[in-house]
Amino acid sequence: MDSILVTGNGPLNGQIPIAGAKNACLTLMPATLLSEEPLTLTNAPRLSDIRTMTALLQSLGAEVTSMNEGKVLALSSHGLDNHKADYDIVRKMRASILVLGPMLARDGHAVVSLPGGCAIGARPVDLHLKALEALGAELELKDGYVHAKAPGGLKGGTFEFPIVSVGATENALMAASLAKGTTVLKNAAREPEIVDLAQCLRRMGAQIDGEGTSTITIQGVDRLGGATHPVVTDRIELGTFMLAPAICGGRVELLGGRRDLVGAFCDKLEQAGVEIEETETGLVVARNGNRVRAVDVVTEPYPGFPTDLQAQMMALLCTAEGTSVLEEKIFENRFMHAPELIRMGAQIDVHGGHATVTGVEKLKGAPVMATDLRASVSLILAGLAAEGETVVSRVYHLDRGYERVEEKLQGVGARIERVSDRG
Numbered sequence: 001m002d003s004i005l006v007t008g009n010g011p012l013n014g015q016i017p018i019a020g021a022k023n024a025c026l027t028l029m030p031a032t033l034l035s036e037e038p039l040t041l042t043n044a045p046r047l048s049d050i051r052t053m054t055a056l057l058q059s060l061g062a063e064v065t066s067m068n069e070g071k072v073l074a075l076s077s078h079g080l081d082n083h084k085a086d087y088d089i090v091r092k093m094r095a096s097i098l099v100l101g102p103m104l105a106r107d108g109h110a111v112v113s114l115p116g117g118c119a120i121g122a123r124p125v126d127l128h129l130k131a132l133e134a135l136g137a138e139l140e141l142k143d144g145y146v147h148a149k150a151p152g153g154l155k156g157g158t159f160e161f162p163i164v165s166v167g168a169t170e171n172a173l174m175a176a177s178l179a180k181g182t183t184v185l186k187n188a189a190r191e192p193e194i195v196d197l198a199q200c201l202r203r204m205g206a207q208i209d210g211e212g213t214s215t216i217t218i219q220g221v222d223r224l225g226g227a228t229h230p231v232v233t234d235r236i237e238l239g240t241f242m243l244a245p246a247i248c249g250g251r252v253e254l255l256g257g258r259r260d261l262v263g264a265f266c267d268k269l270e271q272a273g274v275e276i277e278e279t280e281t282g283l284v285v286a287r288n289g290n291r292v293r294a295v296d297v298v299t300e301p302y303p304g305f306p307t308d309l310q311a312q313m314m315a316l317l318c319t320a321e322g323t324s325v326l327e328e329k330i331f332e333n334r335f336m337h338a339p340e341l342i343r344m345g346a347q348i349d350v351h352g353g354h355a356t357v358t359g360v361e362k363l364k365g366a367p368v369m370a371t372d373l374r375a376s377v378s379l380i381l382a383g384l385a386a387e388g389e390t391v392v393s394r395v396y397h398l399d400r401g402y403e404r405v406e407e408k409l410q411g412v413g414a415r416i417e418r419v420s421d422r423g
């Protein structure tokens, strides 16, 4: 299993290109199941999660061809010969549940394994199921699988999400696109990935209004066609790499970055004393000299501060002047990076959904490991700011969501390399 070796660094300077969003691509790919015609996604990220979704769609009988070194995905679901998403693939990635709504909407039946919990929390899928029931789906849970039927097709309905869920909004949005009549989704998620999905579905012929607000209205159509759609920029990769010059000092331009994707996050960075400038080609982040200041952070659905940047922000605040409190409101167990950061000399006290971080002048390199994607990259950021060497193991978590992380950071002067254990 590979590890990442990071050696503490001085200021970083240069440019980092930001890829298409993992979380957008993982919902755009299952949208192929809604149509008999081809869907082409450009600006796709090259990630293990994308390969997992490819394998899942192929297991259902869809064709997925990766072109242009993986940046273009040509998908076609002309003849699905299997409507069962097997546990062996679904357990690898929670986003697998996103095949349920589209398969059910197009063909009237689907069987999908329940994904189960994961390191950051229990993550039930009850809201996905309730939203589909509001569209007339008949569901039964048997042997760890959701057996779904809609013999006469799905029918439009109104559903108000009791809490904001990105994935449940995506499943419902896709299913409603082919339901008969009008669907109104209230308290819907407003994330840029939802907007991207709605734009792609519209290109395929769907009639959708209100994406990016809490109420989305969908007028169902009989069939959807083919489309070509560029995947939106990955705001979480963007925020992660914005933290590299923030933590090491220097000046880095994140190519393709836009402030509207990471507004709440930018506000916090600026409060901490980091400079951010929007250019025609991206976002420039700079910090010179002084230590960053402590800031308090509360994770919330978009447009709030994203939970997927909480671990990385904690790494920065470990080096800030003063005491910060981070409150995690989305996932109940998303502070697993804290004990690892403590091994690097950080002062963190976790109490329930809060972490109190008292900044130290210098972190110290150490061998560390993490049990999830964003936790892993937070340890790389901490390693860049630490004295000495940090070895981050369990790199497969990182490969789920960051393409060529070491090359991108090397490109701005970071001392980071992948070490293979195989030899």
Ligand SMILES: CC(=O)N[C@H]1[C@@H](OP(=O)(O)OP(=O)(O)OC[C@H]2O[C@@H](n3ccc(=O)[nH]c3=O)[C@H](O)[C@@H]2O)O[C@H](CO)[C@@H](O)[C@@H]1O
Pocket (backbone or CB within 6 Å): 023, 024, 026, 094, 095, 121, 122, 123, 124, 125, 126, 127, 128, 129, 163, 164, 165, 166, 167, 168, 301, 307, 308, 330, 331, 332
């Ligand atoms: C592939 C993908 O896009 N993943 C993102 C997506 O995950 P995902 O779509 O799984 O996250 P949700 O927005 O659904 O989760 C929000 C909260 O709702 C709860 N919940 C969710 C569904 C449900 O049926 N019942 C329920 O109780 C979850 O446990 C969590 O506490 O949004 C999260 C929140 O921004 C991000 O951290 C993930 O990176």
Ligand SMILES: C=C(OP(=O)(O)O)C(=O)O
Pocket (backbone or CB within 6 Å): 023, 093, 094, 095, 308, 373, 374, 401
């Ligand atoms: C939690 C994440 O992803 P997933 O929902 O796929 O587990 C993430 O991208 O940080």
